Every structure is written in structure tokens, then in C-alpha cells.
Amino acid sequence: MKxxxxxxxxxxxxxxxxxxxxTVNYLGFYxxxxxxxxxxxxxxxxxxxxxxxxxxxxxxxxxxxAYVQMGKRYSITLNLNHPKGIxxxxxxxxxxxxxxxxxxxxxxxxxxxxxxxxxxxxxDIIMLRTCMHGHTGPLAxxxxxxxxxxxxxxxxxxxxxxxxxxxxxxGPFTDHVAPLFNAISLLAxxxxxxxxxxxxxxxxxxHETVLHWVAPLILNWVVNHQEFHANGNRHAYxxxxxxxxxxxxxxxxAIAVLTDPxxxxxxxxxxxxxxxxxxxxxxxxxxxxxxxxxxxxVEEWTIKHTPExxxxxxxxxxxxxxxxxxxxxxxxxxxxKHYHFFNELEHPETGNLSFYHGPLFRLSKLPFELGRxxxxxxxxxxxxxKLLGIPDEEFVQLMEEGVFD
Amino acid sequence: xxTDNTEGLLSPYRILDLxxxxxxxxxxxxxxxxxxxxxxxxxxxxPARSIGxxxxxxPDPEKSLYWWAFNVNKRGxxxxxxxxxxxxxxxxxxxxxxxxxxxxxxxxxxxLGLGFPELxxxxxxxxxxSITGFGQTGPxxxxxxxxxxxxxxxxxxxxxGDPDRAPLMPSFPIAYSFxxxxxxxxxxxxxxxRSVTGEGQHVDxxxxxxxxxxxxxxxxxxxxxDKTIVKRxxxxxxxxxxxxxxxxxxxxxxPLIYQCKDGNVRFMPFVEVGxxxxxxxxxxxxxxxxxxxxxxxxxxxxxxxxxxxxxxxxDEITQSFSRFFIKHTKAELWEGAQKRGIQLYPLLTPSDxxxxxxxxxxxxxxxxxxxELNATITYPGAFVKMTEAPCRIRRRxxxxxxxxxxxxxxxxxxxxxxxxxxxxxxVI
Numbered sequence: 093m094k095x096x097x098x099x100x101x102x103x104x105x106x107x108x109x110x111x112x113x114x115t116v117n118y119l120g121f122y123x124x125x126x127x128x129x130x131x132x133x134x135x136x137x138x139x140x141x142x143x144x145x146x147x148x149x150x151x152x153x154x155x156x157x158a159y160v161q162m163g164k165r166y167s168i169t170l171n172l173n174h175p176k177g178i179x180x181x182x183x184x185x186x187x188x189x190x191x192x193x194x195x196x197x198x199x200x201x202x203x204x205x206x207x208x209x210x211x212x213x214x215x216d217i218i219m220l221r222t223c224m225h226g227h228t229g230p231l232a233x234x235x236x237x238x239x240x241x242x243x244x245x246x247x248x249x250x251x252x253x254x255x256x257x258x259x260x261x262x263g264p265f266t267d268h269v270a271p272l273f274n275a276i277s278l279l280a281x282x283x284x285x286x287x288x289x290x291x292x293x294x295x296x297x298x299h300e301t302v303l304h305w306v307a308p309l310i311l312n313w314v315v316n317h318q319e320f321h322a323n324g325n326r327h328a329y330x331x332x333x334x335x336x337x338x339x340x341x342x343x344x345x346a347i348a349v350l351t352d353p354x355x356x357x358x359x360x361x362x363x364x365x366x367x368x369x370x371x372x373x374x375x376x377x378x379x380x381x382x383x384x385x386x387x388x389x390v391e392e393w394t395i396k397h398t399p400e401x402x403x404x405x406x407x408x409x410x411x412x413x414x415x416x417x418x419x420x421x422x423x424x425x426x427x428x429k430h431y432h433f434f435n436e437l438e439h440p441e442t443g444n445l446s447f448y449h450g451p452l453f454r455l456s457k458l459p460f461e462l463g464r465x466x467x468x469x470x471x472x473x474x475x476x477x478k479l480l481g482i483p484d485e486e487f488v489q490l491m492e493e494g495v496f497d
Numbered sequence: 498x499x500t501d502n503t504e505g506l507l508s509p510y511r512i513l514d515l516x517x518x519x520x521x522x523x524x525x526x527x528x529x530x531x532x533x534x535x536x537x538x539x540x541x542x543x544p545a546r547s548i549g550x551x552x553x554x555x556p557d558p559e560k561s562l563y564w565w566a567f568n569v570n571k572r573g574x575x576x577x578x579x580x581x582x583x584x585x586x587x588x589x590x591x592x593x594x595x596x597x598x599x600x601x602x603x604x605x606x607x608x609l610g611l612g613f614p615e616l617x618x619x620x621x622x623x624x625x626x627s628i629t630g631f632g633q634t635g636p637x638x639x640x641x642x643x644x645x646x647x648x649x650x651x652x653x654x655x656x657x658g659d660p661d662r663a664p665l666m667p668s669f670p671i672a673y674s675f676x677x678x679x680x681x682x683x684x685x686x687x688x689x690x691r692s693v694t695g696e697g698q699h700v701d702x703x704x705x706x707x708x709x710x711x712x713x714x715x716x717x718x719x720x721x722x723d724k725t726i727v728k729r730x731x732x733x734x735x736x737x738x739x740x741x742x743x744x745x746x747x748x749x750x751x752p753l754i755y756q757c758k759d760g761n762v763r764f765m766p767f768v769e770v771g772x773x774x775x776x777x778x779x780x781x782x783x784x785x786x787x788x789x790x791x792x793x794x795x796x797x798x799x800x801x802x803x804x805x806x807x808x809x810x811x812d813e814i815t816q817s818f819s820r821f822f823i824k825h826t827k828a829e830l831w832e833g834a835q836k837r838g839i840q841l842y843p844l845l846t847p848s849d850x851x852x853x854x855x856x857x858x859x860x861x862x863x864x865x866x867x868x869e870l871n872a873t874i875t876y877p878g879a880f881v882k883m884t885e886a887p888c889r890i891r892r893r894x895x896x897x898x899x900x901x902x903x904x905x906x907x908x909x910x911x912x913x914x915x916x917x918x919x920x921x922x923x924v925i
Contacts, residue, residue: 095693095694096690096693097686097689097690097692097693098689118682118686122686122689122690134770137769137770140769140770141769142736142737142738142739142803142804143714143715143718143719143723143737143739143746144739145722147739147744147745147746148739149739149804155714155715155718155719155722156714156715158714158718159713159714159717159718160714196771207884225855226855226859226882228858228859228882229854229855229858229859230835230854230855230858231835231855234838234840235771235772235775235840236840237767239734239753239763239765240763240764240765240840240842241842242763243754243761243762243763243842243843243844243845244842244843244845244853245845246844246845246846246847246850247667247671248754248761248763248844249761249844249845249846250667250668250669251657251658251665251666251667251668252658252665253658253659253662253665256659257732257754257756257761258732258754258761258844259657259658259659259665259729259731259732259754260732260753260754260763260844261657261667262653262656262657262712262713262729263656263711263712263713263715263734264713265711268675268707268710268711268713269674269675269678269711272675272678272679272681272682273526273678273880273881274881275682275685276526276527276530276678276681276682276685277506277530277880277881277883277888279682279685279686279688279689280506280507280530280685281506281883282689283506283507283685283688283689283692284506284507284885284886286689286692287509290885292883292884292885292886293883293884294881294882294883295881295882295883296880296881296882297855297859297861297882299855299856300856300859300861300877300878300879300880300881301880301881303850303877304522304526304877304880305522305671305674306669307566307567307876307877308550308562308563308565308566308567309550309669309847310566310847310850310851310876310877311550311562311565311566311874311876312550312562312847313846313847313848313850313851314847314851314874314875314876315552315553315562315872315874316550316552316553316554317848318550319846319847319848320668320669320846320847321668322667322668323668324665324668325645325663325665325666326668327645328549333645334645334663335645335649335654335663335664335665335666336663337663342728344649344654344655344663344664345649346643346645346646346648346649346650346654346664346666347645348641348643348644348645348646350643403650407640407641410641411641412640412641412642412643412645412646413641413646414640414645414646414647414649414650415649415650416649416650416654416655416663416664417649417650417651417652417654417655418652418655418716418720418726418727418728419652419716419717419719419720419721419725419726419727420720420726421652422651422652422709422712422716422717422720423717423720423721425650425709426635426636426637427631427632427635427636427637427638427705428705428706428709430632430634430635430636431632431635431703431705431706433706433709433710434717434721445718445721445722446721446722447714447717447718447721449710451679451682451683451686452675452676452679452682452683452702452703452706452707452710453679453680453682453683453700453701453702453703453706454632454683454700454701455683455686455687455690455698455699455700455701456613456698456699456700456701457690457694457696457698458686458687458690458698
């Protein structure tokens, strides 16, 4: 009896870049057989993005590619500009239970592999298509990526200092959000198919998805006609609240004092118990009124301590505080270690890299399984001759005809 | 009240939702897919109903927009699980439920005798999902986990914001949305696993893992492999240039956000596959309007190489972009970008979002009736579109104890008299 939920589940993965692969990972982590389809002429764009291991640009050496290809998968190359390439793609669709792709509208249509066609080949297929604007409407054909979706989703406008233009979020932040919604949809669809035998088509507009994280602020416009504003690190109804400079070069610690008892405890930690009763700060309303002055008092204390000391002292007193961790702090973080957040995997081109991740949750009875990022076309032989059963001679013939380019 | 009984993907399943503001979103997302989500609040109402903004700016537990947005598609009952009767009632509910979602501090459910081992004895198929800041175990598990703490400690803060100021967080909670959304993924993996093994399990979803993950390949890879620390660079991307060894890696600072006449826009001159037309489109537009530097006029994007270009060249190009953007409004830039196939995006505010044509044409927004206010209110709609079993809003967020009678009397079989006893004893 199988004991992993997706054992025997066949997934054909046309995705590239961030959101698509990060979606498919959730099936690969738990036993699915995933075939990642690329072409030699147009490999996954992530393979071409620096930084590369040892600084050497090469399709197998991108950190970005390694970071998103963590669920186990086979890599094949297939030339979809070749009629026999399309034939083979159709055979792979017959093999698959799930097809996932992440191009803008047009790419799959051009090769006749949109849902209507795919469904004819495999009536109970689950097909998930994800792109920035969804597959209908005037923007369907527009490419997208996480570096601009942070702007469209409002998250950039919410991240900044009141006296400056928005700083925006770091990196393609939404590329880490949209896959979770896709995974939810896919997993629910798999359960639905198990129960009803019916496949379905899922059309994700990443924009529509990500707006759910700021839904209360959208309602605030709808019913109150109020826009949102970035307000640095301040909290609407708590103080002190911020990220404060500590001892060391660019070292900082976040502190959030959220209740009256925490305020008293905070004043004790900074060895200034009198401050708790100082009329300027004793009540929240006054702390908010005099917040600039309060922040200076806090920083006069934090600057004399390392962020680790600040965090330790505050947390021991029951006050929320956290070092502003950099890459080194993350690598040494005991909580991340405890959760086996960083995993090392061997790779023939890059050696051991240590920043491979599993899912963002842990299951008490089901461990996840990682796979190293596949080399481009690494599994052509296995997939075409073993899984699809193409005779060796024909395989060689097709190769010579450029079908696997 | 909208009631729409069309089937959803998760229609057969029942969820008991014990979450506070950290975890509302999890049950909401599963409810969007049709699950029967019962929001269990303390008698008198969930304290997080005090979180604003509020309908018409009036602070009222029935008018919290935070509550509304994240509790649609749930029925609501009141129950104090800290009382003996309350715990017994919860256990009765667990018998017919598939999922329990909670976001208390780690250990709280165990202290009430409602930990996963106890619940799975009552119902071996139950899937318990726990949403926390740092997780159920480990050295930080009992740390106070406010948004800014998680944001900082995860690594997000250090790379967000301007280099001359403190690490920066968004002015709206994001950390727990990671936990609540991943919790829904974990719960559904557990559901698929249950269909194989027949057993439920415990899902541990810490916000910390999600945020640390989102800090990305550069932060983690550049330290662990190259011993380089990535720093915050404001609205700019430090694009790595590679050499013959990692010691040669240099960075090109590339603005991501530009000011325009009435706001801000995002644009990146990508030359990767499929992106050339966008970059060339903007270049031509800037040239046409006479605002291009000599460098921009002469640039050959087709042969452009991010690996070898100098910072000076990049600056001469992006300064032309800046001059051009500041002369135009968001609307002008967006309209022109559409015509010319340029991937340029305004930083949208909520009013822009409601008018965004693509969202309207796709019928994204849903009208939700609030009969008690005699109002119909526009909400963000389905997070995905599907050919079967639609993802949609079936009901607005529950009022305090709105479904007490429906669930306690009609479904659990309590008499009205017993309900009265439980109410007076503050169990319900």
C-alpha cells in the first residue's frame, strides 16, 4: 500500500521562473512524479539569472533556479516548434493527471495545448495556468513577474517612510505568495477529482490572488473612501514600536511594546523604571503623542547593546523583540536549524549548496522529500524510452531530427 | 445574506475555526472553496473584532473591516472552550469535523486538554492545523511574535527599506498571512494523505518559515556560498555581475521604483526572453519625447549584457527614465505602456485597484450583501477562476453568535432551554 499522498500522481510541468515551479514543488515534496519540460533554445529563465555558483554563468549554476526547484522532478527537453515535439507533448499529456504552466496567454495556445485541447486528450485532466493577469481580459497576453506585482498589489505603497517615496518590498516578493494560493487550488482539485472523477481548469491571475492579503484595506476604500499610507515601522495603537539601532555595524533590533504591563516591563529592562510613570509616556495616548522623543530614548539604550542582547533581555521580560537578521544571522539561527529550514543537497555542477527548502509547514506524520535541481534535459532517456516506451532506435532518430532541442 | 449552495471543491468538509487575527485567513480561503467553516468565538465576540479599519469609521465589533474581509464564508458560533462545558461541546463538534484550525500560543490547546492526541482520539481523521509566529517547537517557540519581530528576525527587514535608515516593515500585517496561507496548503496535503491512510495529523505552520523563505536566493545563497551579506537598497535592485570566481562578483544598482507626477511606478529594463519589446518600447517612447540621454539613444538592447555593463551606463539610462516619468501621471504612463507593450506598472492604491480595467473585465469584484446594514459592499472575489465548483463568496462574515441556534439546536440537538442555560453560564 502506498503511504505518500501523491505516489502514482503524474504531473507535467511546463512552468518556468518562480511562481509555477514553487507551486509544483508541493506535489513533488510528497511523492508525485513530476516531469519538467524545457527546451534547449528556451530553458527556464531562472537558469539564466545571476548570481551563479563561483560567479560562472551556466544554466546549471543559478542560485535562483536552485532555490525554486526543490520538489523532486525529472527534466526533459522538447522542441515544441517541431511537429513531432507537439506529438510527444500530447503523449505526455495522456500520461499526466495534472498539467501546470505559467506563461502569459498565447504560448500554450500557439502550440495547441490550451485547456480545450488538453481536455480532449485527457478528459479528467486538472490543468492549472498561472500568470500575472489571468487568461482572459485585455492584459492576458502581458508577461509579468514578481518585481512589478508588488506595485500592483499595493504592497509597495504600504512599505516606506512617511517623508519619502515608497521603498517597496524586497525582491519579487509576490512570487512567494501566489504559489501558496495555487497549491491550495491544486490540492483541493485533486481531492475533488478523487471523489468525483472530474478534472478541471484553474486560471490564476496572480494579481487577483495577492490582493487577498490586503483585503481589509480595499474594503476601507470601498466603504470609507480612505486610501492607505506607509507609516515607517510605527503601529497604529502601540508605542514604542520600531526597529532600533544597536551596537555594531548596521545592526538593529525590532521591539514592539503592545500592552501596559509590557510598557512597565520594558522600562525595567532599559533600567529606567521612572520612565514608566513619566507623564509624557505613562499612557498610550501620550506615548503616541511623544513618539519621536520616545524613540530617541529607546535608541539611546539599544545603541549600547548588541541586537542579540536586546532581543534576549526583552524576550525574557515578555516583550516582542527580534534581531534584524542578515544572511549570516539566518544561516546561524537556532530556530531555523531546529526546523531544518536549510538543507544541503549534492549537485554535479554546483557541489553542495545549503539553501534548499521544503514546504513552509511541517506535518506530524508525513515528512517532505527534496530533490536537487535537475540538469537541463537530464532525464530525456528515462522519460522518453522508459515512461513513454519509445523504442531506442526511434528515440535516436527523433534526437537527430532535433525534436529534443 | 447571500446564500449560494453551488458546490465548491471542498464542500463535503467541515472546519472548526478557533483562530484569532493571526489565523482568520486560513479558514476563509478553505471556505472560499466551499468548506463549511464554523468560526468559534468567545462569548461576547472575538477580541480581534476591535481591529480597524471600521465601517464608516465607527469602532464596533460588528463593523471591523479586518473581521469582515478575513471571515467571509464562515458561520459563527460563540463558545468558551476554557469552561468544562465548552470543552465538551467542542469535542462533540470535533466528532463530525474534518479540520480544526487554531492560532493560540504553542501549548495552549494542550493545556486545555484539546491537543492533537486528545482530538484524534475522538476523531482519528481529524486534521489539526496550528498557526503561530515561530512554530510549535524549537528555541523560539515561546518568543513573543509580533509582526515587526517576525519581519526582522526572518531576514525580511534587513533587506527592506533605505540604506540610511532602519530596516523597514510594511504598514499592514503580512507575516501571519504567510502562516495562515501555508497552513491551508498543509491542511490540504494532510487531507490528501488522509485519503490514503485514513488518519489525520497535526500541521505546524509558523509565519517564521514563510518569511525567511521569501527573503530569497540572493540573501541566503550569497551568504552561505559567497560570504556576502545582502543589504537593503531602497527602491533599487542590486543586480549581481559574475566574474571568473565569486570574489569577482560586482553589483549594479538598478532602480525598481520611479516617481511620476502623481505617484510612483515600477519598471525594469529586462532583456531576458520575452522582455525585450517592453524595454525597447519604453526606450523609444523616451526618445520620441526628447528626454533620452545620448547613452539611451544609442543603446542596443538586443546585445545588452547585464554581466558586463558599467554602473555609469546604467545610471545614464535610468536617469533618462526618471526625467521622463516625473513629467507624466500614473494614468498617462499606464495608458501609453499598454499601447506600446511596455511592462510598466503604477503602484496602485485601493481606489486605482477598484478601477483597474483588467480586474473589472474579469468580474473580480463581488458584491456582498450586509442586510443588517442595508448595504451591499464590494469585496475582492475568487482567488482563482475554475471551470467546476467555483471559488466564491457564499456568505458575509458572521455576526456574533449568528448561527448559535442553527448549530447548537438544529445540528447538535440541544434544546432551547439548554441553550439558555449555557448562555447564562457564559459558555455560549
